[in-house]
Amino acid sequence: MRRRIALACALALVPIALLAQGLRTDPRAVPSPLVGAPAPDFALPRFDGGDLRLSNLRGRVLVVNFWASWCGPCREEAAGLEAVWRRYREAGVVLVGVNIQDREAPARAFLGATRPSYPNVVDRNGAASISYGIYGVPETFVIDRDGRIRLRHVGAVGIEALARQIEPLLGERS
Amino acid sequence: MRAWLALLAVLASVAGARAATPTAAEVEAVARQLRCVVCQNLSVADSPSEMARQMRDVVRERLAAGETPEAVKAYFVERYGEWVLLMPPARGFPLLAFVLPLGALVGGLTAALVVLRRWSRRSADPGASAEVDEEDLAAVRDEVRRRGAV
Numbered sequence: 001m002r003r004r005i006a007l008a009c010a011l012a013l014v015p016i017a018l019l020a021q022g023l024r025t026d027p028r029a030v031p032s033p034l035v036g037a038p039a040p041d042f043a044l045p046r047f048d049g050g051d052l053r054l055s056n057l058r059g060r061v062l063v064v065n066f067w068a069s070w071c072g073p074c075r076e077e078a079a080g081l082e083a084v085w086r087r088y089r090e091a092g093v094v095l096v097g098v099n100i101q102d103r104e105a106p107a108r109a110f111l112g113a114t115r116p117s118y119p120n121v122v123d124r125n126g127a128a129s130i131s132y133g134i135y136g137v138p139e140t141f142v143i144d145r146d147g148r149i150r151l152r153h154v155g156a157v158g159i160e161a162l163a164r165q166i167e168p169l170l171g172e173r174s
Numbered sequence: 175m176r177a178w179l180a181l182l183a184v185l186a187s188v189a190g191a192r193a194a195t196p197t198a199a200e201v202e203a204v205a206r207q208l209r210c211v212v213c214q215n216l217s218v219a220d221s222p223s224e225m226a227r228q229m230r231d232v233v234r235e236r237l238a239a240g241e242t243p244e245a246v247k248a249y250f251v252e253r254y255g256e257w258v259l260l261m262p263p264a265r266g267f268p269l270l271a272f273v274l275p276l277g278a279l280v281g282g283l284t285a286a287l288v289v290l291r292r293w294s295r296r297s298a299d300p301g302a303s304a305e306v307d308e309e310d311l312a313a314v315r316d317e318v319r320r321r322g323a324v
Contacts, residue, residue, distance in 0.1 A: 134211075
């Protein structure tokens with residue numbers, strides 16, 4: 001009898017362990033298979049006219065930020081992104097904002113309010129954002145001089161966190 | 175000979191046209207297997223969200239470019255990970271999701287069989303399990319003897 005109870009307990013531990021594992025993993029922390037992979041290229045229209053092709057910026061350290069006007073954290077991080085751009089533009093860093101899942105008028109209003117001086121493009125059909133495996137805004141990618149994705153950050157990014165990622169990449173030669 | 179060639183040419187052009195414009199059903203067949211990335215457990219085919227619509231557009235475009243449904247799924251897995259597939263692949267850790275229910279079914283059936291056989295054996299041979307106290311037995315024998323005497 002005692003052996004049977006022990007066996008039943010041991011069997012019950014299996015689903016409990018699986019449940020514990022499931023509860024401990026954050027359902028939002030989706031691993032990105034893209035880190036370390038070549039950054040997908042895109043050619044998208046800029047808000048201030050003309051097209052921007054990402055592969056034309058090869059050799060620079062790139063920060064690509066996906067945003068939408070309706071997204072609160074995007075507004076929060078905007079000033080920090082501008083600060084990072086101002087701090088590192090002389091060192092060869094290029095920031096690119098990509099507006100996704102949005103309408104033109106509110107997107108332009110957002111740019112009018114946050115006034116970024118780095119280029120912003122619009123991904124109307126979402127093809128570029130899907131090629132980066134985006135599932136929400138904001139998401140920020142740091143791409144090295146060889147065109148490889150080195151960091152994917154989900155959610156609003158801080159100045160210092162971004163700077164820590166950029167600094168070591170500046171010393172790398174492509 | 176010439177007729178055969180003409181027929182082949184027609185067939186080839188039909189095949190080409192089919193590859194160029196996937197039907198709604200073909201797009202849906204792929205979309206149904208992909209997870210809408212901004213939803214909770216909804217497929218790209220079922221979600222009305224803009225993101226899902228854009229994902230359906232990507233599926234349609236890639237099928238139109240001549241990619242196989244498997245290649246289109248692989249494109250999404252490359253960017254979102256296997257998480258984007260609603261049906262997990264039957265290998266590695268997700269294999270448990272396929273093996274555990276089957277194992278539970280087999281185990282449950284075996285346990286039921288064992289218990290049922292034990293029960294049926296018990297009812298067929300009542301003497302085997304009837305354990306009677308010697309004292310009780312003696313009391314019953316006494317009683318029977320006394321009644322018989324009356």
